[in-house]
Amino acid sequence: MNDGGHALLVEEVDVHFGGIRALDGVGLAVRPGEICGLIGPNGAGKTTLFDVVSGIRRPDRGRVLVDGRDVTRRSPAWRARHGMRRTFQRQQLFGQLTVADHCVVAQEWRGGGGGFAADLLASPTRRTHEARRHERAAEVLRACGIDALAGQYAGALPVGQARMVELARAVADPPGVLLLDEPASGMAADERRRLSDVVRRLAGEEGCAVLLVEHNVAFVMELCARVVVLDLGRVIARGTAAEVRANPRVRDAYLGTSLRDEGALNPRTEQQSW
Ligand SMILES: Nc1ncnc2c1ncn2[C@@H]1O[C@H](COP(=O)(O)OP(=O)(O)OP(=O)(O)O)[C@@H](O)[C@H]1O
Ligand SMILES: [Mg+2]
Structure with a gap:
């Protein structure tokens, strides 16, 4: 394993949609056996990042490496055949x-x-x-x-x-x-527990690197050893669940969303609360 043992490495990724900077210099790394959370308000760029990592979208700049190999120009099928799932x-x-x-x-x-x-x-x-x-x-x-x-x-x-x-x-x-984009949305509590068990076992016993997007912040904090926070296309925080939870920039980003959405406009706002 190269690159300090990263199963997945994302470096300086930019994606623009016309005038919108959906991703702006985004980087992150996930080690084998690690469950990394990726959170952020609506429109932060989480799904766009998954599209880049899985090969559905070519970034305007930056690289994606899997087990130390640059896969940025590889097709989604090639990546899937080399062990990437989403x-x-x-x-x-x-x-x-x-x-x-x-x-x-x-x-x-x-x-x-x-x-x-x-x-x-x-x-x-x-x-x-x-x-x-x-x-x-x-x-x-x-x-x-x-x-x-x-x-x-x-x-x-x-x-x-x-x-x-x-x-x-x-x-x-x-x-x-494994890239999971809001896998727990619509799940009941017992289903979420089952999801956690399966993901933990995959990571712990099979060494799978997991990147998990979820709006249910409590669920992410419980499951993920490390969390990366995106807001408006940029990484605004990264660290352990406790570090991220205590970060004022993260609180501001989420508070901003709640205020913008006025609660009722976004049914997920309640789940985003700390
Ligand atoms: N195909 C597209 N064309 C134009 N703009 C897009 C496209 N896909 C995403 N965007 C914009 O890029 C930004 C990031 O969107 P993205 O879907 O990645 O956010 P997200 O963090 O997954 O949000 P959510 O939590 O709502 O799923 C948003 O401003 C969105 O409107
Ligand atoms: Mg999304």
Whole structure:
């Protein structure tokens, strides 16, 4: 591992949308096995940063390194095949696939061996691969507490369960770097606890580097050893949960948001309170 052992390193990233500076010289680093929180008011640039890290958006300036390798010009598919996974802020499930199929499909890119001929002949190797993928899917669904939903169509699930399916799909093929964009939104307290357990285990036992965006600040502070705070495209604070919580700039950024939103305009304002 290079770069002082960082699984993910973001350096001096700028993104402009016309006159808007969505990201302005943003840098952060996540080590293997670390869960790093990324917080900030609405419009701070969190999702834009995820887009840059996952390869959906090319930055105007700056670099993204994974395990010391510069991936800034690599496609999202390339990054995914090298262990990067993400979930999206807006729910992204295939309504007509079952919950179990989401976890099987996530492993299919590895292929079954033997090419087209093996497909046609349903070779034994192919069947073994298939069986292993189904076993892995079942294991992940159990860990996420949604094994009872395996045969259900994803389109029919309430939001908390749908979020959990997104998590299961993201980890079905074990990630090296996992980006979670508001994974707990719409989850009940017991689902949030389950989410925390899964993420902790991934980081602690498998060494996955996790970057987690959440508006529920209490949840982030509990789960993340380190937190980075964005506001209007800039990093305004970073440190342990306690350090960030005590930082007056962070309080000002959040207070500003609450005042701008007048509470009622933003249903998440309540969750943002300290
Ligand atoms: N495709 C786009 N075109 C133009 N402006 C955009 C685009 N995507 C994001 N922005 C702007 O960039 C800024 C950062 O947006 P972004 O979605 O990254 O914020 P965020 O921190 O994820 O906010 P939220 O907490 O509401 O999800 C905002 O001012 C937003 O309006
Ligand atoms: Mg966002």
